[in-house]
Amino acid sequence: MIIERYHTIKKDEFKDKIVLITGANRGFGLAITMDLARAGATVIMLGRDLGSLEYAYDAVVxxxxxxPILYPLDLEGATPENYQELQDNILSQFGKLDGVVHNASILGAQMPIEQYDIKLWYSTLQINLSAPFMLTQFxxxxxxxxxxxxxxxxxxxxGREARAYWGAYSVSKFGIEGFAKTLSEELEKTHISVNTVNPGKMRTEMRRAAYPAEDSSKxxxxxxxxxxxxxxxSSLSPKINGEQLSIAD
Ligand SMILES: NC(=O)c1ccc[n+]([C@@H]2O[C@H](COP(=O)([O-])OP(=O)(O)OC[C@H]3O[C@@H](n4cnc5c(N)ncnc54)[C@H](OP(=O)(O)O)[C@@H]3O)[C@@H](O)[C@H]2O)c1
Known part of the structure; x- marks a missing residue:
């Protein structure tokens, strides 16, 4: 299903809503944070580096x-205890959570599986797949x-169609698609809906690393x-569950 890029969002549409975004300090995560904060949401900005989170906080304020609320946490090294603490903080401070955007990812390396660095494989799967699993559970x-x-x-x-040399990144995104589908079925009869979004190309550091020769102005x-x-x-948009969504290019 294709989602149009532009939508009119009312100023107080997210009043009293609490949304957590991972990788909120830059790139797509920061852009989503700004739009949500513009619509009145309290955004819990999760990122691995406090300095760059503070920089992003200043941009919002x-x-x-x-x-927003800043939550420094490195998704590569985070433990169940760290996630339990996050759950306790959210429940004691807000009593609920209205949304999560699992946005943080790393690109890993673009190279043949035959040569793929094993340590980087583990890191990529940890940040892009296992951390979203643990975070969601808590x-x-x-x-x-x-x-x-x-x-x-x-x-x-x-994550939807295999491409040679995309290694652990591609595998992690195929994994997240499977994880989201499983979760959406488990939560089908609840008030929690779960979907994946392919945002398409965006001018960020990840895109520059993946396509260094590209004319980024386009x-x-x-x-x-x-x-x-x-x-x-937004609660004003129809509830969708278990779908593979894409943002129009
Ligand atoms: N850009 C594109 O063209 C494109 C296309 C398709 C899909 N996507 C997806 O869209 C999402 C956002 O991508 P982007 O282009 O905005 O990427 P980006 O510019 O590289 O930003 C990635 C974000 O993830 C954070 N992150 C990485 N490792 C982390 C860790 N261990 N703990 C916590 N945070 C960590 C980064 O924090 P630091 O600043 O600390 O590194 C940064 O905030 C990703 O899931 C990506 O796969 C992007």
């Missing part, structure tokens, strides 16, 4: 948007307290695609 109790909780896993075209900015994610998170 200086724009006069709803003040956030379900808070999501269950919302009357309309929406979970989005960021996927990729190479690649859409993440700010040109973030409204589609806000639309999907």
């Amino acid at each position: 200086d724009a006069g948007l709803t003040e 956030l379900i109790p808070a999501l269950s307290k919302s009357n309309d909780a929406r979970v989005i896993f960021m996927s990729s075209s190479v 690649v859409p900015l993440p700010e040109e695609k973030s409204q589609a994610i806000v639309y999907l998170l």
